[in-house]
Amino acid sequence: xxxxxxxxxxxxxxxxxxxxxxxxxxxxxxxxxxxxxxxxxxxxxxxxxxxxxxxxxxxxxxxxxxxxxxxxxxxxxxxxxxxxxxxxxxxxxxxxxxxxxxxxxxxxxxxxxxxxxxxxxxxxxxxxxxxxxxxxxxxxxxxxxxxxxxxxxxxxxxxxxxxxxxxxxxxxxxxxxxxxxxxxxxxxxxxxxxxxxxxxxxxxxxxxxxxxxxxxxxxxxxxxxxxxxxxxxxxxxxxxxxxxxxxxxxxxxxxxxxxxxxxxxxxxxxxxxxxxxxxxxxxxxxxxxxxxxxxxxxxxxxxxxxxxxxxxxxx
Ligand code: UDP
Ligand code: MG
Numbered sequence: 052x053x054x055x056x057x058x059x060x061x062x063x064x065x066x067x068x069x070x071x072x073x074x075x076x077x078x079x080x081x082x083x084x085x086x087x088x089x090x091x092x093x094x095x096x097x098x099x100x101x102x103x104x105x106x107x108x109x110x111x112x113x114x115x116x117x118x119x120x121x122x123x124x125x126x127x128x129x130x131x132x133x134x135x136x137x138x139x140x141x142x143x144x145x146x147x148x149x150x151x152x153x154x155x156x157x158x159x160x161x162x163x164x165x166x167x168x169x170x171x172x173x174x175x176x177x178x179x180x181x182x183x184x185x186x187x188x189x190x191x192x193x194x195x196x197x198x199x200x201x202x203x204x205x206x207x208x209x210x211x212x213x214x215x216x217x218x219x220x221x222x223x224x225x226x227x228x229x230x231x232x233x234x235x236x237x238x239x240x241x242x243x244x245x246x247x248x249x250x251x252x253x254x255x256x257x258x259x260x261x262x263x264x265x266x267x268x269x270x271x272x273x274x275x276x277x278x279x280x281x282x283x284x285x286x287x288x289x290x291x292x293x294x295x296x297x298x299x300x301x302x303x304x305x306x307x308x309x310x311x312x313x314x315x316x317x318x319x320x321x322x323x324x325x326x327x328x329x330x331x332x333x334x335x336x337x338x339x340x341x342x343x344x345x346x347x348x349x350x351x352x353x354x355x356x357x358x359x360x361x362x363x364x365x366x
Pocket of ligand 2: 145147256325
């Protein structure tokens with residue numbers, strides 16, 4: 052039987068939480084009374100995660116496990132889930148129970164009302180460090196100011212989308228997939244459902260600062276080229292300042308005795324302008340690297356195997 056709901060759960064070294072997530076998701080999905088599938092995408096875990104999920108598959112035909120050949124990242128894992136989901140409505144949820152599965156019936160109700168995208172909006176974030184909350188808050192607002200696409204604020208990957216939206220996003224050719232941005236970009240009828248983001252059930256965050264920064268840069272590069280325009284703006288300002296200063300220097304040289312001084316100011320100008328030039332070169336490098344990445348056309352993930360319970364009679 053084809054599932055109505057596909058639940059995608061990206062997992063990376065989540066052995067500490069995965070059983071609890073499976074139990075709670077199963078309880079909620081069974082309560083909804085429609086056929087569903089749980090699609091676990093194992094993003095190259097090095098602990099017992101894959102083994103534990105394979106155990107679920109043996110007893111439960113609604114569980115599927117997609118094993119990656121190595122760690123490709125959170126967005127590629129969601130991409131693989133969406134490529135393989137079979138339901139009419141596709142749900143994405145974190146494995147660590149920070150997104151409470153109990154919100155899903157509410158999302159499904161909105162979908163029944165005719166909304167194509169129902170995204171979770173974090174009204175509160177519990178149990179996360181001050182730094183994480185503050186940087187996330189700043190990041191979403193900064194990104195908003197950088198792009199012309201209307202990206203919803205304080206929204207993660209927790210959402211339900213209609214099959215049409217899933218197909219539209221899957222059809223996008225780009226490999227750098229800032230998924231919440233793409234889902235917003237494709238349009239359709241969208242609505243938010245507010246929820247309180249919970250504390251991680253167990254284990255540690257798989258997003259250390261290094262990954263968060265790379266993620267932020269990916270998102271900005273994918274949705275804005277304003278950073279590139281910074282070169283034009285700064286270049287213009289610096290030329291203007293330079294021109295005015297030139298007039299001052301000429302005036303001093305022609306009409307006063309005060310010449311030759313100013314080694315310090317020369318150094319300041321050189322250092323400053325060099326810094327700015329290097330910064331802008333680096334920024335261009337960020338984009339060029341991403342262009343190269345897309346150009347190579349490598350897939351964003353590689354599947355090692357798919358595990359599911361053998362059906363006695365295929366559909
Ligand atoms: N995750 C993943 N691959 C990664 C990093 C994370 O599949 O390389 C999964 C992780 O298992 C979890 C979800 O993405 O289900 C969100 O990660 P996490 O909870 O660690 O991020 P945080 O909530 O701290 O931002
Ligand atoms: Mg989390």
